[in-house]
Amino acid sequence: MGHEAARQSPAEVRHIGNAALASEPPLLSVEGLSVRFDSAPKGVNVVDDVSFSVSKGKTLCIVGESGCGKSVTSLALMGLLPTPPARIVAGSAMFDGQDLLTLSERERADLRGDKMAMIFQEPMTSLNPAFTVGDQIAEGIVRHRKVSKAEAMERALDMLRKVRIPAPEKRLRAYPHEMSGGMRQRIMIAMALANDPELLIADEPTTALDVTIQAQILTLIRRLQEETGTAMILITHDLGVVAEVADEVAVMYAGHVVESGPVEAIFDDPQHPYTIGLMGSVPSLGRRQGRLATIRGTVPPAELMPKGCRFTPRCPFSDTRCGNELPPLGEIRPGHLARCWYAPLEQKRGTAA
């Protein structure tokens, strides 16, 4: 996924300047990550053989529906998965020259909130109701930097300005419940960015927000990313959000990455039947064009998960081979991968059977 030099938006090009980006290794490179829950049947990993990478200043969107493993993946990277029941059974995650998955708990804690930070979906449950937002932002700064409390508060105030909170001096002493949902999410972002992280993981950061507030937060995130060059993994189920912010996209289904590639390729030339079905399921904003395409049924429970392609029972194109043999993530075009025996569909499934 380092082949997208031609697709950068003007703003990104300006930001990155003349640095030889193409030769630079990705900031985070995940290879073959597999996570299993102790209670799951043998051989069914909740996240299975997941690979992706993110470069400096870029945004990777992981898209998928409930239970596809997108949040488990992000928690595994942050070292926040509770073991047991969750266990990382395979894979590596190279970040800044070290494998995150082999670090000690102490080393992980030093990274968290410093070089790597995370934003969650529901800001109210992630903020401590008993402390002012200033205290909570400063706490993370004091933990990772050799600064006094007063200096940390000064930095916290800076951060509130950065995330465009009106009357920041006053807000520094406010409690989370005194703020609206959009303001709280801004506080979460301020907290996450307080130590200038190299990687930001945002798990459904705008899902709980109204559409006008969502637009404000997405614009803010994008602007901050341009200013700081932070790499971002954004986890969402909303294809509209993906189209607005992603450089690269990984589509997940039931623990597998089923398709990945540059955002234009995913939207203009989707290959996996799940990606296509998902796009057909979203009502268009233009004039109505007949019924929605649907994906049959629901995600099967772990004990009924096929050992081949996990989309088999719902896929209109599937046959017995699909259920028995897992297709590889095949390259459609450089950088655009799809895990389907029959991609491209019009060639292999174009004629009526």
Next chain:
Amino acid sequence: MSVMANTSDIILEGVGLKKHFSSGGLLSSPTVVRAVDGVSLDIRRGETFAVVGESGCGKSTLGRLLLRLIEPTGGDVRYEGRSILELNKSELRRLRRDLQIIFQDPFASLNPRMNVGDIIAEPIWLHNLAAGREKRERVADLMRTVGLLPTHSDRYPHEFSGGQRQRIGIARALAGDPKLIVGDEPVSALDVSIQAQIINLLEDLKDRFGLTLVIVAHDLAVIRHMSDRVAVMYLGEIVELSDTDALFDNPLHPYTQALLAAIPIPSPSSRQPKVLLQGDVPSPAAPPSGCRFHTRCPHARAVCKEQHPALETTPDGRQVACHFWREIQGAGAGSISAPPPSAALTKRLALYRTWRERQDKPVATSP
């Protein structure tokens, strides 16, 4: 989407509806939240009418008022020309058969201690519509209608997925042969692929049973897809009411314009900087003076702060509450330009649909 809907045939009517909630009062001065503040609308027989707005705009309260699930502070609701506020107990019970509701969270609205067969049979029993074997057959019929297996009637709600639970809620709403169903965010808790299934199901049922639908929702794409007319609410008031296509093609009220501009467009090639609405929705306990939107409106002038704009009817029959709608329309923050899908996507979607239909044939569970 029906072209049949006769403009003069009104099934349900809200007249100057108000709902004020008060809180506090013992030691502090009471605060009054004006959740719905003077809303009038007509719902035509056979149409899908959508109410859209952000959290706290009063859209759910309005939906409940229309069914008299809560009592209004002021105003009236007329069903088939008759006020439903004057009905006595038995008349109200009869009304409950005709007017039904589907809730957002199907799990919270289903009794966890009743099996699905009993949940769906309850309205049939309450209204004395059938008993014994006939009742069981009706339940099985309803389950098939919404795409559930009748053999699952002895299971409990927790054994079903979110989409299936929403189907149970729909089957129950259909049990009394309703004329009108209010859907309060009926698909917003569901995953995209399940959401599409439920949207199609609601449309099929509407056609099959000649229902009128009132959809309360915040997702504008869902509304555009499903509804014939849309009312946009802001802080307890309707700011614009119009045919769906007209509203999306040429939004008149600055709030509608801002809402449409804020939708993320699922096409990476059409990324562009947006004109964004600043700030948050003010508290409905202390709505701004004059036009309630003036604190966030990019076009606000002095008069907006002082005078409350009335909902006026435009020459082409739309309604808008803005002093300056004539000047504002087409002022840049206009309609959304969703580009058509790429050729490759169109082709593959067509292929997907063909194979998808074939996939349904041998099973043929849903009509």
